[in-house]
Amino acid sequence: MSARTATALTRGPVLLIGADGQLGTDLRKSLAARGIAPVLSSRHGSLPDGGSAHACDLSTPGALAALVREVTPSVVLNAAAYTAVDRAESEPDLARRINATAVGELGEAAKAIGAVVVHYSTDYVFAGDGTRPYREDDTPGPVSVYGRTKLEGERALAASDADAVTFRLAWVYAAHSANFLRTMLRVGTERDLLRVVADQIGAPTPAHWIAEGSLRALEAGARGLYHLAPQGQTSWHGYAEAIFAGAVERGLLARAPRVEAIASSEYPTPAARPAWSVLDSGKLERDTGVRMADWRMGLAEVLDQLGAN
Numbered sequence: 291m292s293a294r295t296a297t298a299l300t301r302g303p304v305l306l307i308g309a310d311g312q313l314g315t316d317l318r319k320s321l322a323a324r325g326i327a328p329v330l331s332s333r334h335g336s337l338p339d340g341g342s343a344h345a346c347d348l349s350t351p352g353a354l355a356a357l358v359r360e361v362t363p364s365v366v367l368n369a370a371a372y373t374a375v376d377r378a379e380s381e382p383d384l385a386r387r388i389n390a391t392a393v394g395e396l397g398e399a400a401k402a403i404g405a406v407v408v409h410y411s412t413d414y415v416f417a418g419d420g421t422r423p424y425r426e427d428d429t430p431g432p433v434s435v436y437g438r439t440k441l442e443g444e445r446a447l448a449a450s451d452a453d454a455v456t457f458r459l460a461w462v463y464a465a466h467s468a469n470f471l472r473t474m475l476r477v478g479t480e481r482d483l484l485r486v487v488a489d490q491i492g493a494p495t496p497a498h499w500i501a502e503g504s505l506r507a508l509e510a511g512a513r514g515l516y517h518l519a520p521q522g523q524t525s526w527h528g529y530a531e532a533i534f535a536g537a538v539e540r541g542l543l544a545r546a547p548r549v550e551a552i553a554s555s556e557y558p559t560p561a562a563r564p565a566w567s568v569l570d571s572g573k574l575e576r577d578t579g580v581r582m583a584d585w586r587m588g589l590a591e592v593l594d595q596l597g598a599n
């Protein structure tokens with residue numbers, strides 16, 4: 291099984307959907323490090339670095355399947371998703387179209403040509419009332435439109451019977467793109483006091499760890515469903531404090547703002563979020579040898595990247 295899978299990335303073209311997104315950007319780097327130049331796709335056919343890609347809007351029925359038939363890849367990496375968690379509450383049909391229906395269509399198109407699908411899902415498929423890190427066979431219970439549509443996407447891919455692996459992720463960030471770390475570094479220069487929720491617990495995950503971890507797992511033969519998240523856990527408040535401490539240490543910020551811990555109820559949002567988002571990545575390590583390090587190490591790496599820039 292491993293030998294068969296090891297060749298999947300090199301057997302034919304690799305198609306990367308969502309090449310301009312946070313994870314898509316780091317998947318491009320991990321593929322380049324392997325000498326693989328993927329066929330790129332983005333919603334409008336443009337890329338932030340000025341390059342071009344195949345234009346493929348996942349909200350258009352059949353568009354992704356047509357692209358898969360055109361490229362005939364050996365592997366499709368789907369890093370695209372409707373990720374606007376709050377806006378999804380008022381756009382459920384669009385979120386479902388992109389996060390679920392398009393994923394099912396991708397699975398069917400991939401199955402027809404024998405391509406392997408690598409897909410990404412979320413901790414938001416869970417209700418967040420867990421008391422230990424969630425395992426893959428724990429019962430989902432999404433509390434938001436985003437979480438529900440992502441769960442439907444997982445199931446649509448499984449129902450297509452495509453050769454596929456889905457990685458559930460949580461709290462993704464990078465030195466680029468829009469994410470919590472970059473927001474904190476921006477507002478940290480503007481304000482003396484920030485109020486950050488302390489009753490949602492998870493593990494911040496660098497996108498480059500996900501890119502590398504998921505490709506290594508694929509190369510090791512991973513199929514089915516895996517949790518891919520760092521060791522350890524913190525709250526958004528603890529994460530913010532660690533960001534500021536690390537940023538000051540590296541000279542990225544002159545001084546840290548005060549970070550006040552608040553309850554989620556003090557920061558109402560359109561979408562409910564799980565209070566407990568900790569994922570158990572033990573199955574990933576047992577099956578593939580891919581071991582996730584502690585989230586603090588990932589934060590140090592990303593802050594180092596920002597410092598080097």
Ligand SMILES: NC(=O)c1ccc[n+]([C@@H]2O[C@H](COP(=O)([O-])OP(=O)(O)OC[C@H]3O[C@@H](n4cnc5c(N)ncnc54)[C@H](OP(=O)(O)O)[C@@H]3O)[C@@H](O)[C@H]2O)c1
Nearest residue numbers: 308311312313333347348349370371373410412459461462
């Ligand atoms: N970010 C997190 O904290 C987090 C946590 C758990 C799981 N995940 C999952 O991880 C994966 C990667 O997320 P990310 O953080 O890289 O998100 P991201 O930066 O928001 O990237 C999402 C990508 O999807 C594309 N996209 C959205 N709607 C599209 C459409 N209609 N047609 C084509 N492309 C479309 C976006 O393109 P545009 O630039 O054109 O919008 C963007 O390239 C997703 O499956 C997400 O659900 C993320």
